[in-house]
Amino acid sequence: MTDEFSAIGSLADPVRRRLYEYVAAQPDCVGREEAASGAGVPLHSARFHLDKLVDEGLLEVEHRRLSGRSGPGAGRPAKLYRRTSSEIAVSVPERSYDLVGSVLAAAVERSLEGAPLDRVLSEAARGRGRAIGGAYDGPGDDLDRAAGALDAEGFEPTRDGSEVSLRNCPFDKLARAHTALVCGVNLDFVGGVIEGLGCEAAEARLEPAPDRCCVLVAQTSCSEPTTHIAKN
Numbered sequence: 001m002t003d004e005f006s007a008i009g010s011l012a013d014p015v016r017r018r019l020y021e022y023v024a025a026q027p028d029c030v031g032r033e034e035a036a037s038g039a040g041v042p043l044h045s046a047r048f049h050l051d052k053l054v055d056e057g058l059l060e061v062e063h064r065r066l067s068g069r070s071g072p073g074a075g076r077p078a079k080l081y082r083r084t085s086s087e088i089a090v091s092v093p094e095r096s097y098d099l100v101g102s103v104l105a106a107a108v109e110r111s112l113e114g115a116p117l118d119r120v121l122s123e124a125a126r127g128r129g130r131a132i133g134g135a136y137d138g139p140g141d142d143l144d145r146a147a148g149a150l151d152a153e154g155f156e157p158t159r160d161g162s163e164v165s166l167r168n169c170p171f172d173k174l175a176r177a178h179t180a181l182v183c184g185v186n187l188d189f190v191g192g193v194i195e196g197l198g199c200e201a202a203e204a205r206l207e208p209a210p211d212r213c214c215v216l217v218a219q220t221s222c223s224e225p226t227t228h229i230a231k232n
Contacts (some may be wrong), residue, residue, distance in 0.1 A: 011058070016052065019053065020058055023083060024156075026082075027103050027158055029062050030082070031081075032046055032047055032081075035050060054081070058083070059082065061079060062080045062081075065078065081090070099153070102195060103124045103128055104185075105186060122188045125184075125185045125188035125189040126195070129188065129196060131196060132152075133145060133195035133199075136147060136148065136193075139229055139230040141226060141227045142199035142200070143159070143199075146164060146194055146197060147159055148216070149196075150190065153193075155169075166212075166217070167213070167231070170184065171185070183215070186214055186215045190217065191203070201219055201220050202217055203217070204216070205217060210231060
């Protein structure tokens with residue numbers, strides 16, 4: 001079994017951490033050359049550090065022919081790397097249990113005063129999201145700004161055209177144990193972030209899928225994203 005403290009300690013090396021962060025940010029497996037180039041690391045060094053990250057359980061390996069060809073003359077399968085699905089405590093990937101904990105605590109306090117718990121939980125999550133969205137001043141159109149604000153909260157957003165998928169759930173373990181509750185909080189929180197940003201051309205949708213957060217940010221059907229220029 002992988003020693004979690006050893007895995008976390010391995011990321012203290014700045015080269016290894018750059019490689020890990022580059023591989024973890026990619027939507028698909030990457031080869032050594034791409035990882036080395038993307039992280040700005042010499043190839044011979046990248047080979048060593050990538051394999052160390054595999055040994056520590058932070059990355060896993062897949063062998064695949066990148067050309068898609070098979071049979072004689074197709075060449076040997078390439079060694080590709082991707083982030084493991086296992087959660088290493090403390091920071092890899094980023095989890096924000098303090099965020100969902102504060103939302104739940106605020107909702108429980110109000111429910112003790114007689115308010116319906118489901119309503120105040122929704123309001124607390126949406127209000128926290130509005131505050132975070134209102135404080136963000138990054139540039140770009142509505143979807144880019146939503147992605148930027150959510151990236152700062154650990155959601156690891158990836159934009160694909162008119163949609164932004166969230167590859168990391170900051171409340172992962174809670175979501176597995178209490179799916180309906182936490183996914184509802186997620187939906188209200190992300191919706192609140194969008195409202196706080198003033199993004200009229202984006203909306204939060206509950207669309208669970210494997211290997212990503214249950215919430216998807218999508219362009220609304222009747223609006224075009226507006227572009228925001230950050231203040232100096």
